Every structure is written in C-alpha cells, then in structure tokens.
Amino acid sequence: MTLVLDQRRPASRALALARKVNVAVIVFLVLYLAIGLLQPTYFEPAGLMNFLRRAAPLAILSAGQLFVLASGGFDLSVGSLITLTVIGGSMLTANDPSRTWWAIAALYGVGLAVGLINGAVVAFLKTPSIIATLGTLLSVNGAAMMWSGGAPRGYLPDNFRMFGRLVLHDVPIVKIFPIAIAVLAVCGALAYWGFHGAVFGRRILAVGDNPRAAELSGVRVRSVRIGVFVISALAAVTAGIMLGGFGGVSVDVGLGLELQSIAACVVGGVQLMGGRGSVTGAIAGALTLFALFTLLTLLGLPQPLKETAQGLILIAAVALGAWRRRRAV
Amino acid sequence: MAPATLALEMIEISKSFPGVRALDGVSFDCARGEVHALCGENGAGKSTLIKILGGVYRPDAGRMRLDGREVAFSHPVAARRAGVSIIHQELSLLPERSVAENIYLGVEPTRFGALDRAKMRNGAAGLLRRLGSTIAPDIRAGDLSIAQQQIVEIAKALAVEARILVMDEPTAALDDVDASRLLELVRRLSGEGVSIIYVSHRMPEIQAVSHRVTVLKDGRSALTAAIGDAPVGRLVRAMVGRDLADFYPARAAAPxxxxxxxxxxxxxxxxxxxxxxxxxxxxxxxxxxxxxxxxxxxxxxxxxxxxxxxxxxxxxxxxxxxxxxxxxxxxIGCLSDDRKREGLLLQQSVRDNAMLTQRAFANPLRPPNASPMSLDETDALLRKLDVRAASFDQEIRLLSGGNQQKAIIARWLARAPExxxxxxxxxxxxxxxxxxxxxxxxxxxxxxxxxxxxxxxxxxxxxxxxxxxxxxxxxxxxxxxxxxxxxxxxxxxxxxxxxxxxxxx
Structure with a gap:
C-alpha cells in the first residue's frame, strides 16, 4: 500500500498522512480551539496546564481500560474502585499525614487484589468480563459504603492530596506545572511501553483478535487476561488518588467513570471487540471527552441538555472513526 | 450446451482497490440451467467478481444483465431480491436457530402479521425434500455436519427462488462421499433451470459437473471454454501460465x-x-x-x-x-485446518502473525520486534516462503488464502520444531x-x-x-x-x- 501511495501526487500523500493521525487528536484540537474562543484564558499556558491537570485522572483511567478493551474485555469495576480508593484513603490516613505513604501502598494492594479477582474470574470461570466486572463494581461499591458507614467522614491529608492538587509555580515557559501532569506523563509512558514497546502488548492484541489462535500458538491466554485487569485496576487506584486531591471525600467520586473511560477509548479508535487500539488514541480520546465536558459547561447548557449533547457527539465521533476505517481498506 | 437465454451477463467488468487492479475488463455469462465453473489462483479476481455479482462491491466499469435486463446492485439485499444467491465458503448459518428459521431468515412467512411457524416448517421440509435430504427442519443448525449445513444453505437460496446460485468452493470442507453427493445436487438444480456459478480449485469436480469453465488470471479472463475442450492440463496451464509437471515433489531418497x-x-x-x-x-x-x-x-x-x-x-x-x-x-508445531478460526489474527499485520509463536515464548517485557527473532529475520523468512503482500505491515485479512497460509507456516518455522x-x-x-x-x-x-x-x-x-x-x-x-x-x-x-x-x- 505504501508503495502505491508514494507514486501519488504530494497533495494526496498529505491527505493519506492526515488519515493516519488519530481522529481523536483532530477532534480534540477543534474542541479546544472552540473552548479557547469562548474563554481566552484556556489559550494561556496556565489555562492549558490546568485543563490537563483536571483531565489527567480520566486519561490515566482510559490508558488502563485500553489494555482490557484491546484484549477483548471490559472493565466496569474501575469507577467503584476509584470511590473505594478515595474513601479508603480517608479511613486509612484518619487525617494523619504520617500515614499517607503506607495508606497509598495499601490502596495499591487493594487494587491489585481487585484486578486479580476480575482477571481470575474471567480467565478461569470463563465468565464474560462485562458480567464479572459488573459484579465487582457492585461488591466494591458496597465495600466502600460499609467501610465509610454510609456517610464518609474525615479528610485526606495534604500530602495525600498533593498528587491531584499540588501546582509548582514560577516554572519557565509554562509558568505553572501541576504534579498531576507529571503523574500522567509517567503513567502514559509506562502504558506506551507496555502496549507498544514490549512483547506483552502484542500478546494482548493477539488474544483480543483471536484467543483460540493465540492459545494454539502457545500464548498463555489466561495470564494475559489476568494481567490486563491488574493493569486496569492499578490505573484506577492512581486515578482515584488524584481525584481525592481534587475534591472532598464522597461516595460518588467514581460514579460513571467506567463508562467515560470506555467512551474515551472508543473515541480514540480502540476497537470494542478487541485486537485494535493505541495508548495515544486512548489518552487523546480522554482529552477529547474532557474538552467536550468543559465546552458544554462553558456554553452554560442545562445539565440534561448537556448529557444529551455529550451522547450525540460521542456517537458522531465513533461513527466517524468507523467510517474512516472502512475507507482505509 | 448453450441455450439461447442468458440468465446472467457480466460485460467488461473492472474493479480496482488501492494498489491492486483486481479485475480488468472481465466478461462472464451463464445460461439458464448451466453450470459454469470459475477457477483461478487465489488473487486472480474470483472473489471480487463474485462480490460484484452479489452486490458487495460496485464495479468501476462494466455492465451486468439478468435475463437481458440491465441491473446495478447497490447492496447485497438488492442482489438477493433479484435472484442472486451466494453460498460462501465459510457457512453463515446461525447455530442456535433451527434449520427452518435459518432457511427463512429475513424472508419469514407471516400470517396476519405474525410469524407463520407451520408454513415455515412445511416450506423448509419441502425445500429439503426437493434437495433429496432428510434433515429435520426443527433441529438446531449448529448440530448439523458441515455437509448438512451446506444443504441448508442451498435450501436457503431456494427459499428466495434464486435463479443464479454462486457456490464458492462448496466441497472444500467435505470428504469425498459428501462431496459426490453435493455434486449430484448441483446437477439436479441445474436440471431444474437454476444457473450455477461453481467456484473451485478441484479439477476432477470441475470436469465432472460443469458445462463451461472460465479461468481468471491476474484479473483478466484467461480462458472460457466448453468443458469438453478444456482438459485438466489446459486449465492448469491457463491458471498458472506454465505446466505443473513436478506438482508433487519427489519422495525422500534417504530412508x-x-x-x-x-x-x-x-x-x-x-x-x-x-x-x-x-x-x-x-x-x-x-x-x-x-x-x-x-x-x-x-x-x-x-x-x-x-x-x-x-x-x-x-x-x-x-x-x-x-x-x-x-x-x-x-x-511440535501444528498448522490448523481452520485457518480463519484457529490460525489467523485477522486484524494484525502479516509480520505480527508470523511472529506470534515466537512472541508467545519470549520475555514479555522485551521489545516486540527484537526478541527472540528480529524484524529482519522474520521478513527474510516471509520472503523465503514467498509470501506476497503489498507490505508485511499490511493486515493479514487483505491477503489471499494461499499467502495467509504461507504466513502461518512461517509462524511455525520460526521456532524450528522437530x-x-x-x-x-x-x-x-x-x-x-x-x-x-x-x-x-x-x-x-x-x-x-x-x-x-x-x-x-x-x-x-x-x-x-x-x-x-x-x-x-x-x-x-x-x-x-x-x-x-x-x-x-x-x-x-x-x-x-x-x-x-x-x-x-
């Protein structure tokens, strides 16, 4: 195919290159331009940095969800795991900053356990992941409720909240630099390495494309399935720690985030039935989604209209992606 | 045998895909009740021609006539309505539904707006009888053997009164006994006036069942002849452009x-x-x-x-x-007999497919293209096996069956099994x-x-x-x-x- 393209006129070569760029990147740029026109502060470095800071948890969550989707599964439990992380963080630290570090370690331990359970149920009991993780969603939510006694008390210590909230000032060029962006950069790089830079990523795509063929070629399909759920759960704990820094402790921090992360991946060109996706796409999809939320808020639409508009725009983005893929063949 | 009325005429059909000219001015026709065999190597353009006939692709140039009337199909459903039915190599029955439900899928008989189950069952039984089969209309399609599923597919075509039936390698998955039964059925349908386009690689079958044969090569029609004028040798020459004297290699000399x-x-x-x-x-x-x-x-x-x-x-x-x-x-290495279901990663590249087994045993944290076999080594192996693709980065689903098979053989050879x-x-x-x-x-x-x-x-x-x-x-x-x-x-x-x-x- 490349051979033929090279013989074409430069204009169509540029077009072919444009077609290779992830559609989510283009949609994001258009949306961000619209946001900036409405509210010029978004064009300033500080505005952009703040936008990225607030979008970072969804972007990390989507990068984790990508691993599960690419393997042909769904992880619906991440939203409730975020809630559990925030509530658990407040219970474990009990307002004592010296307990922050072991609390964070314990939360990652909880995430690891949830991921292992999800993965084991899917791999060994052959339960469809959409059902298995729906079960985990309910149990984890229940656990969070019980732990907090129904009404979450307490606050998160400042050193716990730093990951979401701390902003370095007087940084050259960008002026301010939120720690959240550094966390996003590290997580994004790790995800990129795991998905595109290591054999593991290719195994995930193989399992998502054709698990039977993968197994007959010697791939340990069960290990891959368990691995992707662990990755997704650890991403959820990370997102939860950051979200804990944004606002207060409540029982609905993670509400709906599982669907948002799936939507972000789909906008980013990840295929829901597995076998196709990229980290760039997942993160660009999350930024697009977040830009959309921001834009609709800036437009001052009433909440119900906002949600309707969100849905319609999502469908349009997905349809556009599918159309481009058909054209590409 | 060439009766006067041509049931199907495809005239000067051309179709290109990015980088490939799949069909270049191919003409093909089929008389009423005629069995016209279509053969050629993979990639010769057979599937493209059939997909144009079935309304899946639109031709870039050329015309089509059914019973002398000009037609242009915008969609597979339009082709089916016009009496063109295609039985694909991969059978498409719904395994959980009954035989009768499969036969009438999309054309269910209704009575006062409700599904008329009795009519559907009787109609299905009648169609199956016409095909000389004793399959019960009520059993699950998934419980049927491949040969029986094939018969149900034919019944499904007859349910919409197909006048032109395309059979794409119908005997590929059948053993000899079932295959000869199927050929008998083809003869019977042809006797009833159904025009059959019979796509196959198997020479004895083509010789046994068809009236005429057309060979495609590289998107052009290389030969159209009455079957009596086209002995196997001539067909093979037309297909590959040379004699295949040493078709089977010599046996081992050493014990x-x-x-x-x-x-x-x-x-x-x-x-x-x-x-x-x-x-x-x-x-x-x-x-x-x-x-x-x-x-x-x-x-x-x-x-x-x-x-x-x-x-x-x-x-x-x-x-x-x-x-x-x-x-x-x-x-041990094992090349599966069901390439699509057990071999191919359809959406991954030719390279990724060839490297799968090596990667299954590699350290999962190592770079995907370095260990234990480099990209260059993989490409060299694919080239040695003469896998033909526009690029090894191309998705494998775009390759012909023969090239897909060679890429999967490469997957096994990469591990050098004993x-x-x-x-x-x-x-x-x-x-x-x-x-x-x-x-x-x-x-x-x-x-x-x-x-x-x-x-x-x-x-x-x-x-x-x-x-x-x-x-x-x-x-x-x-x-x-x-x-x-x-x-x-x-x-x-x-x-x-x-x-x-x-x-x-």
Whole structure:
C-alpha cells in the first residue's frame, strides 16, 4: 500500500498522512480551539496546564481500560474502585499525614487484589468480563459504603492530596506545572511501553483478535487476561488518588467513570471487540471527552441538555472513526 | 450446451482497490440451467467478481444483465431480491436457530402479521425434500455436519427462488462421499433451470459437473471454454501460465531416520487404541472420512485434546503434552485446518502473525520486534516462503488464502520444531501455492524434520506422503505405502477392505 501511495501526487500523500493521525487528536484540537474562543484564558499556558491537570485522572483511567478493551474485555469495576480508593484513603490516613505513604501502598494492594479477582474470574470461570466486572463494581461499591458507614467522614491529608492538587509555580515557559501532569506523563509512558514497546502488548492484541489462535500458538491466554485487569485496576487506584486531591471525600467520586473511560477509548479508535487500539488514541480520546465536558459547561447548557449533547457527539465521533476505517481498506 | 437465454451477463467488468487492479475488463455469462465453473489462483479476481455479482462491491466499469435486463446492485439485499444467491465458503448459518428459521431468515412467512411457524416448517421440509435430504427442519443448525449445513444453505437460496446460485468452493470442507453427493445436487438444480456459478480449485469436480469453465488470471479472463475442450492440463496451464509437471515433489531418497514420535495404544473420548510411529525425515499422511478421527489425532498429539491413556513418547520424553503450549515446548508445531478460526489474527499485520509463536515464548517485557527473532529475520523468512503482500505491515485479512497460509507456516518455522503437523495444508489454496507448500513440506522432511499431514484431499495424501495411515471410527484402520491408489485408501476408509494390521513399530 505504501508503495502505491508514494507514486501519488504530494497533495494526496498529505491527505493519506492526515488519515493516519488519530481522529481523536483532530477532534480534540477543534474542541479546544472552540473552548479557547469562548474563554481566552484556556489559550494561556496556565489555562492549558490546568485543563490537563483536571483531565489527567480520566486519561490515566482510559490508558488502563485500553489494555482490557484491546484484549477483548471490559472493565466496569474501575469507577467503584476509584470511590473505594478515595474513601479508603480517608479511613486509612484518619487525617494523619504520617500515614499517607503506607495508606497509598495499601490502596495499591487493594487494587491489585481487585484486578486479580476480575482477571481470575474471567480467565478461569470463563465468565464474560462485562458480567464479572459488573459484579465487582457492585461488591466494591458496597465495600466502600460499609467501610465509610454510609456517610464518609474525615479528610485526606495534604500530602495525600498533593498528587491531584499540588501546582509548582514560577516554572519557565509554562509558568505553572501541576504534579498531576507529571503523574500522567509517567503513567502514559509506562502504558506506551507496555502496549507498544514490549512483547506483552502484542500478546494482548493477539488474544483480543483471536484467543483460540493465540492459545494454539502457545500464548498463555489466561495470564494475559489476568494481567490486563491488574493493569486496569492499578490505573484506577492512581486515578482515584488524584481525584481525592481534587475534591472532598464522597461516595460518588467514581460514579460513571467506567463508562467515560470506555467512551474515551472508543473515541480514540480502540476497537470494542478487541485486537485494535493505541495508548495515544486512548489518552487523546480522554482529552477529547474532557474538552467536550468543559465546552458544554462553558456554553452554560442545562445539565440534561448537556448529557444529551455529550451522547450525540460521542456517537458522531465513533461513527466517524468507523467510517474512516472502512475507507482505509 | 448453450441455450439461447442468458440468465446472467457480466460485460467488461473492472474493479480496482488501492494498489491492486483486481479485475480488468472481465466478461462472464451463464445460461439458464448451466453450470459454469470459475477457477483461478487465489488473487486472480474470483472473489471480487463474485462480490460484484452479489452486490458487495460496485464495479468501476462494466455492465451486468439478468435475463437481458440491465441491473446495478447497490447492496447485497438488492442482489438477493433479484435472484442472486451466494453460498460462501465459510457457512453463515446461525447455530442456535433451527434449520427452518435459518432457511427463512429475513424472508419469514407471516400470517396476519405474525410469524407463520407451520408454513415455515412445511416450506423448509419441502425445500429439503426437493434437495433429496432428510434433515429435520426443527433441529438446531449448529448440530448439523458441515455437509448438512451446506444443504441448508442451498435450501436457503431456494427459499428466495434464486435463479443464479454462486457456490464458492462448496466441497472444500467435505470428504469425498459428501462431496459426490453435493455434486449430484448441483446437477439436479441445474436440471431444474437454476444457473450455477461453481467456484473451485478441484479439477476432477470441475470436469465432472460443469458445462463451461472460465479461468481468471491476474484479473483478466484467461480462458472460457466448453468443458469438453478444456482438459485438466489446459486449465492448469491457463491458471498458472506454465505446466505443473513436478506438482508433487519427489519422495525422500534417504530412508527415514529414527522415530521421534511413538504412540502405543493411546485413547481418548474420540480415539481408540491408536498406534503410530513417526520418523524424522518422512512425511506421514493420514487419510480418512470426515469424523474418522484424523482431526482428533492431530489435536491429541498437539495437546489440544490430549490422550487420556496409552504410552506416548515424543522426542525422547515419555509424556503426553497437556496443552498446545507444552507441545510447542517439546518441539511440535501444528498448522490448523481452520485457518480463519484457529490460525489467523485477522486484524494484525502479516509480520505480527508470523511472529506470534515466537512472541508467545519470549520475555514479555522485551521489545516486540527484537526478541527472540528480529524484524529482519522474520521478513527474510516471509520472503523465503514467498509470501506476497503489498507490505508485511499490511493486515493479514487483505491477503489471499494461499499467502495467509504461507504466513502461518512461517509462524511455525520460526521456532524450528522437530515435528510438524500439517492439517489440511492446502485447503482453499490455489494450485501454484499448493505446489509451493508441498515443496516446503518436502524440504523440511529432507532437513530431518518429521511431518505428519492430515488431509481430506486424496490425491494430495497419495502424492505427497511417504507412508499413508487410513483412519476409521477413531482408530487407525490400515497403512499403505505412498503412491497407493485412491481405491485402496477409500476401501480402508469406508471399511470394505480387510483390516491390515495397524502399524507396529
């Protein structure tokens, strides 16, 4: 195919290159331009940095969800795991900053356990992941409720909240630099390495494309399935720690985030039935989604209209992606 | 036979895809009640022509007439309404629905707006009777054998009163008995006035069933002739542009080496008392009808459905591999007979497909294109096997069947296994690639590998193997030398011959 393209006129070569760029990147740029026109502060470095800071948890969550989707599964439990992380963080630290570090370690331990359970149920009991993780969603939510006694008390210590909230000032060029962006950069790089830079990523795509063929070629399909759920759960704990820094402790921090992360991946060109996706796409999809939320808020639409508009725009983005893929063949 | 009314005329059809001119001014016609065979290598343009006829693709140029009327299909449904039905190689029945429901899918008879089940059942039974079949309309389609599913597919076409029926390699998955029954059915339908476009790689079938034959080569029509004027030699020449004198490579000159696989009295739920020895340097063919257990034998050796009893010795190890992974670790490779379901990662690149097994055993944290086999080595292997693709980065689903098969063979060769099981190695593969695959197998044997070939294609088993095992009812019913006659193999396969003692090693 490349051979033929090279013989074409430069204009169509540029077009072919444009077609290779992830559609989510283009949609994001258009949306961000619209946001900036409405509210010029978004064009300033500080505005952009703040936008990225607030979008970072969804972007990390989507990068984790990508691993599960690419393997042909769904992880619906991440939203409730975020809630559990925030509530658990407040219970474990009990307002004592010296307990922050072991609390964070314990939360990652909880995430690891949830991921292992999800993965084991899917791999060994052959339960469809959409059902298995729906079960985990309910149990984890229940656990969070019980732990907090129904009404979450307490606050998160400042050193716990730093990951979401701390902003370095007087940084050259960008002026301010939120720690959240550094966390996003590290997580994004790790995800990129795991998905595109290591054999593991290719195994995930193989399992998502054709698990039977993968197994007959010697791939340990069960290990891959368990691995992707662990990755997704650890991403959820990370997102939860950051979200804990944004606002207060409540029982609905993670509400709906599982669907948002799936939507972000789909906008980013990840295929829901597995076998196709990229980290760039997942993160660009999350930024697009977040830009959309921001834009609709800036437009001052009433909440119900906002949600309707969100849905319609999502469908349009997905349809556009599918159309481009058909054209590409 | 060429009656006056042409049921179908396709005139000067052209179609291009990015980088490929798939069809270049191809004309094709079919008279009422005529069986017109269509053949050519993979990639010659057969599928494109059929997809244009079926409304899947629109031609870039050219016209189509049905019964003299100009038509242009915008959608497969439009083609179906106009009386064109296509039975694809991969059957498309809904396994959980009944036979009757499948036959009337999309054209369900209704009574006062409600589904008329009685009419549907009776209609289905009537259609199946017309096809000389006794399949009950109420059973689940998934419970049918491949041959029966094929008959249901034909009934489905007749339910919409198809006047033009395209059959794409209908016998590819059938054994000889079912295949000859299907050919009988083709003759019967043709007698009823249905025009049949019969796509196949199998020369004897084409000779037996068709009135005319058209050969496509590189997107052009290379030959259209009455079947009496087109002996096999002429067809093959038209297809590949040369004679295939050495179609089957010469057998091993050296005697076979030591046994690398020894199976004694091994059984599982589908196999009973299997004894066999496979030696380094030989190609051991396994023949048998569908359901004879030849497929189960491959699955058992490869650890997919392992033996439950018996003594198994593989490359000096006295244990039966419990999983395909374990079998691969022992040094076995297995090319599946169901390329699409068990072999291909359709959306991944040719390279990713070829590297799959190597990556399954690599350190998961290492770079994907460096270990244990580099990109260059993979490309070299793909080139050595003459896998033809615009680029090895191309998704494998865009390749022809023959090239897909060679890419999967590359996947196994990358690990250099001592024992290679080839299941139906040339199913759905064109003549030239067939010869290439036979040569690959023979070269592997000559380099000291042991090859077990499971095949339903009798000329292939006889032409390629050094020894032939014939299976029946889950057991090995007899052994014949390479080059035995088809009659001898069939006699053992159907149980007419006295059982020869099973191989004792």
């Amino acid at each position: 076979a080496g030591p046994a690398v696989l020894n199976i004694r009295d091994a059984s599982n739920s589908r196999l009973r008392g299997v004894n066999l020895a496979l030696c380094a340097g030989e190609i051991l063919g396994v023949a048998g009808l569908e359901g004879s257990g030849k497929r189960s034998l491959a699955q058992a050796i490869f650890g997919d459905e392992p033996f439950e009893s018996g003594a198994i010795e593989i490359l000096g190890e006295r244990r039966a591999p419990p999983s395909p992974r374990a079998a691969i670790e022992l040094g 024992i290679l099981i080839f299941c139906e190695p040339t199913r759905g593969v064109d003549v030239a690639t067939k010869a290439a695959i036979y040569k690959i197998m023979r070269d592997l044997a000559a380099s000291g590998r042991a090859i077990l070939m499971i095949s339903s294609d009798l000329p292939e088993v006889i032409g390629v193997s050094d020894r032939i095992l014939v299976m029946r009812e889950g057991a090995i019913a007899g052994e014949l030398p390479g080059g035995a006659s088809e009659e001898d193999v069939m006699a053992i396969a159907v149980g007419h011959a006295a059982e020869t003692p099973a191989l004792v090693s």
